Amino acid sequence: MTGWRHDSLGRQIDRSAPLPFTFDGKPLSGFSGDTPASALLASGIRVLGRSFKYHRPRGLWGMGGEEPNAIFDVTENGHTTPNVRATTLLLREGMELRSVNTAPDAARDRMGVLDLFNRFLPGGFYYKTFMAFGWMRWEPMIRRMAGLGRLDPGHCPPADIPPVNGRCDLLVIGAGPAGLAAARAAARNGREVWLIDEAAEPGGSLRWRGGDIDGGNWREFARDTIEAVTAAGGRLLTSTTLWGAFDHGLFAAWERRDGRPDRHWRIRACETVLAAGAIERPLWFANNDLPGIMSAEAALHYLSLHGAIAGRRILLATGNDGSYPIADALAQAGCAVILADARTDPPTAPEGVEHLPAARLTGANGRNSVSGALIGDRAIEADTILVSGGYTPSVHLHCQAGGKLDWNTASDSLVPRPGSSVLRVAGAANGGFGLARALAEGHAAGGGAGPAPRVAVGDWQLTPMRPDPTLRGRQWIDPQNDVTLKDVRLAAQEGYRSVEHLKRYTTLGMATDQGRSANFAGLAAMAALTGRTIPETGTTTYRPPFSPLPLSVIGGPRRGALFNPPKRLPLEAAHKEEGATFREYGGWLRPAAYGHGDETELVQQEALAARKTVGLYDASPLGKIEVIGPGAAELLDYCNYLRISTLRPGRARYGFVLSETGIVHDDGVVLRLAEDRFIVSASSSHAASVRMIMEEARQDIFDPAKSFIHDVTAGFVTLTVTGPKSRDLLRAAELPEILCDDGSLPHMSVIETRWNGHGLRVARVSFTGDRSYELTVPARHASALRDTLETARQKVSGHWIGMEAVMILRAEKGFILVGKDTDGLTMPHDLGWGGPRVKRKDEYLGRRSLFTPEARRKDRRQLVGLETTDGKTLPTGAHLVPVDGKRRSLGFVTSSCFSPVLGRPIALALVEGGRERIGTELGLFHLGETGRVRICGSCAFDPEWERLHA
CATH class of the missing domain: 3.30.70.1400 (Aminomethyltransferase beta-barrel domains)
Structure with a gap:
């Protein structure tokens, strides 16, 4: 044994291919096949991060998605990916690993002083503390402290992750012993089997525990299974995370392919077997969060696959048979091992291992890492504590698929209720902790006839292990979020006894490992503190994703125009010829303004021209x-x-x-x-x-x-003619004379006629307050109508106007834009449309809600106009506040612009009791600056509506 790396163990690494990397700026080296976790473990570095709340030192705990501590910001090729779990990432040359939630680094975090104030920061403290002096006083500080890693604004993840659809007869999730047995049984019956596993190769726990199956090495069994699956037309997907189970038998999986773009699979299967294994539980004792305290299974994993040694003087505390092969492997690797078994009648210890039966671990000694342990009152010298508190089945996908759970006393775990979901569950995911049972259940789930694969070893025996509320010292339930047993007790005392309430009050299980290492402990502690059983206490809700995955995987190429393609006008080319500048409005690319030069000036000129002569704009996006x-x-x-x-x-x-x-x-x-x-x-x-x-x-x-x-919106084009000379333009265009007759086509009327041998629909409606005509033709005739109107426009000195000018024209009249001049609370009577609410007695959508106490409030925000007292244009979004007294928001500015026809700024706003405030002044507050405004009616231009019929 050399340093912290064994000289001969570690079949997954290539010692001829060293990989330099850095951690918190310190140069280190690993090998090809390492993960950052295994390389750091082999380097002897213990402190890998800090906890979220108290900033206590944290070390490596697990070997997969259950890892709560070793989370890094990873920089490669100048780009940084935040919050990457060190246990699930392959090490690559030149990686720069940076611990999260630390300053300046994990070993010297200045914020570690917060742990001295832990008694003042219990679970739920923010609910109480931040009520004092107002939330806004605390918010900036909380925002600075929130989060773990830091986003790299310059890192845009690749968009070449294609979604791929697949189907099969049988989908097997997990390629451990149970999954391999299920896949082999089904494939031998001629079924198309897809076998999926997160690891880079099949085998599951067999990869580090080993074992003989059917009289031969497990590798032969795995090889025969894969050959049978392939021969039957199936496939093996390794390095693939099946992250979600959805309605109608749909499963989503993320396949990571080294050197090639990842793939996102959407799989439908006739039948599904879940063989996702189980997660080893921690133990709970004083200072059980110190670096150097690890999962026993993880220690064997790193030793067998990477040759990484967890420690030299090891105390292994357990209550189950699964830990005995681990103690044996560590002893054979040259470690001094003490095996402390909580059971009074445990099996015989392996050779070379000191055995302590009926021994419960009560505490760990050390400051920044383990220096010893306590068994009862006995001090044990140790640099590493490995623990195994039992196993929690990975039932997440079963529950995502609608499945229920039952309590199984024999396995001391919640296991899937048979038939409650579309998945058949086998092996450790079903509470079958042992190779023989895993193979038997997998074989049966795959529909295999005949005998199941045979092994010489029996099933594991275990005894329940629980947090002890009587034990002195802080016991950590959720190490990432700093939830202790004391916090669970406080939640119970304050009435937060529901599991969902406990979770939110203490943040238990809300860490990035999604509670894999914490939920069972919190559930068991709450059950003990409230005198209930674990089934009576309940479980939290499991939701996708099963493991964190990049949003770019789900989005794939669906971003930008591929995610939300902008809709284009049939006359886009013609508008460009007129010098239009395009922007997106309501999902459509539309002309914002025409011409070259300062856009603000161009918009003002267009709006003024439309009021003086006539304006034309493309209204094709209006819904039809x-x-x-x-x-x-x-x-x-x-x-x-x-x-x-x-x-x-x-x-x-x-x-x-x-x-x-x-x-x-x-x-x-x-x-x-x-x-x-x-x-x-x-x-x-x-x-x-x-x-x-x-x-x-x-x-x-x-x-x-x-x-x-x-x-039929896309099938028609609408061009709007508006302004005092709009009728003159129609005549100059030689359109049917009936359109110019107010008797035949008065305001708010529509007519269908013929023009140039095809249909023409004209609606006399106005979005500007001036006489307006909306002319609609099938899209194939749009160019002909546009050319006719363009020729007539030149004859009457009209102007093409963009949407920015239209926005000014409508604001001058107080016409609203839903979503801009309204918010998620605005009802029609807030806009001055209370008549139907009073008069209509029949049923219509939303009617009941218009008569609730909330809808009847006198101080509802109502639409009004604003006049400035200093001649400055008001900032949109500025808050309106009382002139005197305590500052609070009475409403906000929704639309604001300078009106060229009025020669002054105008604005619309939603204001509490706005109509009763007309004529009064309010204060204005925006980004620290203050001012005054006067409330007025929403219609600033032509309040008598004379121009509409001129």
């Missing part, structure tokens, strides 16, 4: 949802705040679509073309959601055979 059939009017009555059935054919009506909570979801115009035909002109950003709201009502509430909904 056709609702037809004898039940169309009834359906629209239900889906709209204003009654639609009273609308005459040829007329239009403005209104709102509400959510079930009475909140304004969208505003728009409904056109009635015939008794049984309507066009719902929703706003461009809400067209899809409005269609879904109506479709849900059509299918769930009404007779779906009496009405039909079609979204």
Whole structure:
């Protein structure tokens, strides 16, 4: 044995390929096949991180996803990936590992002083402490302390992770003994089997424990199984994490491929076997969080696969048979091993191992790492403490699939209830802790006929191990989040006895290991403290993902335009010829302004020109949802705040679509073309959601055979003509004269006519407050209509205007944008539309919510206008506050701009009791600056509406 690396053990590493790396700036070296965890263990470094709350030193505990302490920010090729678990990452040359939640590093963390104040920082302290002096006083400090690692803003993960669909007869999750037995049994019956495992090779615990199966080495058994699976058309996916079980038998898996892009699998199987194994539990004793205290199974894992020695003088504390082969392997590797078994009648100890029966570990000595242990009152000299408190089955995927759990006394664990999910569970995941039982259960789950694979060893025996509330000293339940047994006791005393409440009050199990090493202990402690059994206490909810995975894996190439493709106007090229600058509005790329130069000046010129002459803009993104059939009017009555059935054919009506909570979801115009035909002109950003709201009502509430909904937005182009000379432009374009006749086409009416041999629909509606016409043609005729209007525009000195100018025009009239001038609490009567709420007696979507106590409040935020007292344009989002007295937000500015036709700034705002405040002054607060504004009506331009009919 040389240093902390055994000279001959470690079959997974290549000693001829050294890999230099750094940890907290210190140069170190490992070998190809190492993980950062095994390389650091072999280097003898004990302190790898700090706990989240108290910043106590933390060392390596586990060997996989259960690791709560060894979490690093990893820098490669100049890019940093945060919060990477050292146990699940292959070491690569030049890696820079940086401990998280430390300053300046893990060994010298200045924040370690917080542990001196631990008595003032118990579980739930933030709920109480931060009530004092106001949350805003504490928030900056909390934000600085929150989180573990740090994001690298310049690191954009690769987008070339393709989603791949797959199907099979049998999906086997886990390639340990039970999984291999299930796969072999099914494959020999000719079934297509997919075998998935997180490790780089199959075998599970056999890889470090070894064993003979059917009279031969386990490797022969594994090789025969893989050959049978492949021959039957199946596949083996190693280095693959099956991270989620979803409805209808869908499973999601992340495959890591060295040197090639990863893959994200979406798998559906006729049947599924879960053989995910179990996680070794810790033991609970005073100072059980010191570096140098490790999982016994993990110590064997690192010794066998990496040759890394956990310690030289080792105390192994256990209460089960599974620890005896570990003690034997460590002793044969040259370690001095003391085996302390809590059972009074344990098996015979391996040769060379000092045996202590009926011995319970009560404490660990040391400051920054283990220097000794206590067995009762007896001091034991040791540099490492290995513990095994039993095993917790990995039931996460079973529970994600809707499965329930039962308590199994023999295995001292919660095990899957048979038949409660679509998964058949086998082996250690089913409470079968031992090679013989794992093989037998796996063989049966795979549908195998005949005898199961045979082994010479029997099943393991174990005794329950629990946290002892009577033991002196701090016992750590969740080492990453610094939850102690004392915190669980405090939660019980204060009434947080539900497991879900316990979790949130103490943060138990909310660490990045998702409670793998902590949940059972917290559950057992709460059960003991409240006099309940573990089944009575309950369990937390398991949710995907099973293990942390990069969001880029789930997203794959679906980012940017591939995730949310911008919708494009059919006339985009023509607008570019006019010098348009494009931006996204409601998911559409639309002209923001036309011409070259300062955009602010261009927008002001366009808005002023539209008020003086005529403006043209492309309104094609406005929703065009056709609702037809004898039940169309009834359906629209239900889906709209204003009654639609009273609308005459040829007329239009403005209104709102509400959510079930009475909140304004969208505003728009409904056109009635015939008794049984309507066009719902929703706003461009809400067209899809409005269609879904109506479709849900059509299918769930009404007779779906009496009405039909079609979204034809993309099939038509709408060009809007607005301004005092809009009628002159229509005449110059030689459009049908009926369009210029106010008797035939008054405001809020619609007409369908013919132009150039094809259909033309014209709606007399206005989003600017001036006389306006919306001209709609099929998209294939858009260029012809645009060319005709362009020629006429030049004759009347009109202007193309972009969306920024349109926003000014609508704000001058107090017209709203839902989502900008409303928020998630705005109801129609907050906008001055209280009539239907009072008059309508029939049922409509959201009606009940409009009469709740919350909806009836007199101080609800209402839409009003604002006038500045200093002539400055108001910042959007600025808060309105009382002029005198305690500063609090009475509302906020929703829209703000400079009106060129009025020659002054204007703004809209949502203000508490706004309409009753008209004429009064309020304070303005924004980013530390203050000012004053005067409340006024929302309509700043042409309040008499004379220009609409001019």
